[in-house]
Amino acid sequence: MSELKDRESIKTLQARQVGNAHTERRFDVPVVVDLEKCITKCRICIDSCPVDCLAVNPETGKAHMKFDECWYCLACEIDCPKDAITVKIPFLLR
Amino acid sequence: MDDTTLEADIVVVGGGSAGSTAAIRAQQSLPRGRVILLEKAHIKRSGAIAIGMDGLNNAIIPGHATAEQYVKEITMANDGIVNQRAVWEYAINSYSMIEELDRWGVKFQKTAAGDFDVKKVHHKGSYVLPMPEGYDLKKILMRVLKRAGVQIINRVMATRLLKDGDRIAGVLGFDTRTGQYTVIKAKAVILCCGASGRLGLPASGYLYGTYENPANAGDGYSLAYQAGAELTGIECFQINPLIKDYNGPACAYVTGPLGGHTVNARGNRFIESDYWSGHMMMEFYRELHSENGPVYLKLDHLAPETLTEIERVLHKTERPSRGRFHQGRGKGYASDLVEMHISEIGLCSGHSGSGVWVNERGETTVPGLYAAGDMACVPHNYLLGALTYGKLCAQHALDYIGGFDTQELHSEQQDQIAKERERVFAPLSRPDGIPHHQFEYKVRRLVNDYLQPPKSANRLRAGLEYFDRATHELEEVGASGPHDLMRVMESHFIRDCAEMAARASLYRTESRWGLYHYRQDFPKMDDENWFVHVNLKRDEHGQMQLFKREIDPYVVPLDESELRGYHHLRIPAAEADAAQ
Numbered sequence: 001m002s003e004l005k006d007r008e009s010i011k012t013l014q015a016r017q018v019g020n021a022h023t024e025r026r027f028d029v030p031v032v033v034d035l036e037k038c039i040t041k042c043r044i045c046i047d048s049c050p051v052d053c054l055a056v057n058p059e060t061g062k063a064h065m066k067f068d069e070c071w072y073c074l075a076c077e078i079d080c081p082k083d084a085i086t087v088k089i090p091f092l093l094r
Numbered sequence: 095m096d097d098t099t100l101e102a103d104i105v106v107v108g109g110g111s112a113g114s115t116a117a118i119r120a121q122q123s124l125p126r127g128r129v130i131l132l133e134k135a136h137i138k139r140s141g142a143i144a145i146g147m148d149g150l151n152n153a154i155i156p157g158h159a160t161a162e163q164y165v166k167e168i169t170m171a172n173d174g175i176v177n178q179r180a181v182w183e184y185a186i187n188s189y190s191m192i193e194e195l196d197r198w199g200v201k202f203q204k205t206a207a208g209d210f211d212v213k214k215v216h217h218k219g220s221y222v223l224p225m226p227e228g229y230d231l232k233k234i235l236m237r238v239l240k241r242a243g244v245q246i247i248n249r250v251m252a253t254r255l256l257k258d259g260d261r262i263a264g265v266l267g268f269d270t271r272t273g274q275y276t277v278i279k280a281k282a283v284i285l286c287c288g289a290s291g292r293l294g295l296p297a298s299g300y301l302y303g304t305y306e307n308p309a310n311a312g313d314g315y316s317l318a319y320q321a322g323a324e325l326t327g328i329e330c331f332q333i334n335p336l337i338k339d340y341n342g343p344a345c346a347y348v349t350g351p352l353g354g355h356t357v358n359a360r361g362n363r364f365i366e367s368d369y370w371s372g373h374m375m376m377e378f379y380r381e382l383h384s385e386n387g388p389v390y391l392k393l394d395h396l397a398p399e400t401l402t403e404i405e406r407v408l409h410k411t412e413r414p415s416r417g418r419f420h421q422g423r424g425k426g427y428a429s430d431l432v433e434m435h436i437s438e439i440g441l442c443s444g445h446s447g448s449g450v451w452v453n454e455r456g457e458t459t460v461p462g463l464y465a466a467g468d469m470a471c472v473p474h475n476y477l478l479g480a481l482t483y484g485k486l487c488a489q490h491a492l493d494y495i496g497g498f499d500t501q502e503l504h505s506e507q508q509d510q511i512a513k514e515r516e517r518v519f520a521p522l523s524r525p526d527g528i529p530h531h532q533f534e535y536k537v538r539r540l541v542n543d544y545l546q547p548p549k550s551a552n553r554l555r556a557g558l559e560y561f562d563r564a565t566h567e568l569e570e571v572g573a574s575g576p577h578d579l580m581r582v583m584e585s586h587f588i589r590d591c592a593e594m595a596a597r598a599s600l601y602r603t604e605s606r607w608g609l610y611h612y613r614q615d616f617p618k619m620d621d622e623n624w625f626v627h628v629n630l631k632r633d634e635h636g637q638m639q640l641f642k643r644e645i646d647p648y649v650v651p652l653d654e655s656e657l658r659g660y661h662h663l664r665i666p667a668a669e670a671d672a673a674q
Contacts, residue, residue, distance in 0.1 A: 073139075079139070093298050
């Protein structure tokens with residue numbers, strides 16, 4: 001037991017000193033963009049977002065919700081000239 | 095990357111309602127002057143009213159209400175702790191603001207005779223003016239801003255104010271898209287940064303499910319505090335009755351005049367007035383946690399045409415996604431009661447009385463620094479108060495800057511600029527640091543644990559201990575780009591606001607404003623010792639200092655019974671119920 005106790009005190013110290021590790025996690029997000037309707041290079045919804053959570057997806061050239069920070073205020077959906085956006089209530093609140 | 099360095103006569107920080115009228119007024123009066131409007135988002139959809147408001151909650155329309163009546167009502171609603179001269183100034187200037195909005199094309203509800211169609215929601219007087227097409231408001235403000243020739247800078251976030259000795263000398267910040275550091279030298283700064291709305295954590299645990307626009311993270315509270323300005327009434331929290339799990343109000347202002355009201359689980363009314371005050375919230379809280387809870391909004395007795403009218407307004411303005419929320423739960427106004435709950439805590443003078451100290455000219459205690467809107471303490475000021483005070487601030491800032499030329503930046507300012515650059519960009523040097531959302535979740539969860547009423551000294555102290563530790567934890571938070579950096583800087587604001595909220599709540603050893611400052615260890619209101627403002631500021635050693643500030647003699651006197659006018663909101667029958 002005394003060996004384990006020493007080990008614990010060493011690990012306690014190490015736990016305060018080691019760097020950070022991280023992992024990736026998938027989130028269901030409220031803003032869904034219809035890629036057929038969305039216009040490449042149009043940035044209207046991206047400008048509308050009060051929390052700046054939308055961006056152009058470099059893979060598709062279309063808008064997408066890049067950051068999980070949506071206030072579901074509908075600014076992007078209302079301002080989109082092509083009706084390409086549907087905002088869902090975030091799953092945690094649905 | 096080189097800094098962006100700009101010069102202006104007046105910088106307005108925040109392009110919501112208050113910031114828009116401030117910048118418009120300043121530029122109109124200085125046709126050749128330089129007015130910069132700095133906005134963290136984009137002015138077309140920024141501020142508390144991204145999607146517009148359904149009405150003005152505090153309109154003082156001749157023939158319906160008087161300035162005297164209004165000042166009395168707000169004094170009552172705020173248990174006497176008001177700078178009445180500031181409320182009075184709003185009261186006498188707000189009608190001309192309505193007329194100006196009317197000329198700009200804002201559509202207010204009018205009667206067949208063409209008069210403003212005012213409704214009664216407050217406990218005593220009639221002040222609610224519906225604005226059924228309020229979703230146009232922000233567009234209209236943007237049009238007027240552009241016509242006035244204001245220089246608008248979107249997506250730049252202010253992080254600190256530049257000082258020259260005691261007075262304000264400019265704004266420091268960065269572009270949240272490019273990361274460009276921005277220095278704006280100015281003769282005067284008007285802060286219009288909105289509420290501290292990302293303080294408490296919504297019960298859902300969803301960080302951005304706040305009542306306030308989450309972009310309003312308390313930026314202005316922290317900017318003013320760090321610049322040495324006084325803040326006041328921070329212990330008078332904002333807590334609102336909302337739809338359960340949805341961040342929209344129920345909403346008394348819209349449904350009340352059409353016959354909607356709050357009931358308990360037994361279907362009985364228990365409060366006389368649905369107007370939001372601390373005392374109303376206290377009764378709401380008591381009912382919610384009694385065996386008569388939950389609490390509901392009752393609309394199912396209304397005629398189908400009335401419900402259509404309610405939906406037409408509620409599903410298009412302010413929080414327009416509420417329709418799909420109800421539908422997702424399989425609920426409708428005609429067939430179901432709408433379950434309600436109370437919001438997370440926040441700081442906001444627009445709804446309660448917590449903000450940066452300002453006088454009737456919108457001046458803070460720092461020369462050259464003005465504040466308007468939700469962040470400036472003119473209690474219960476709401477949207478029309480923001481619009482009116484934005485304009486007032488601009489008028490007085492113009493008088494102030496008339497006196498001097500822009501100063502050169504001395505080495506003292508160069509030091510401030512360099513120090514802030516280092517502070518702001520530090521998180522980029524640790525991209526593998528703690529993610530901002532984890533830090534934020536933790537600090538806001540602890541705000542709920544320790545600051546949410548009912549309050550007690552022991553819990554508040556425990557909270558303070560953590561908020562102090564959080565200062566060091568912030569040094570571990572990392573960012574991988576300018577967007578993340580914005581969130582990290584907001585985390586700093588949130589932590590500052592949490593500390594202010596804890597210290598101010600601890601300092602006022604009495605209960606006041608119903609639920610907003612309900613201390614279990616001091617449950618009674620104590621006028622003998624606490625009929626004062628509680629103010630706080632950063633002293634020369636960087637410590638948070640709390641002190642009492644006398645209440646100036648009233649402009650509109652109230653007798654003792656009037657002062658307690660908001661203390662009896664519980665319906666007598668419900669009083670008997672609650673006592674059983």
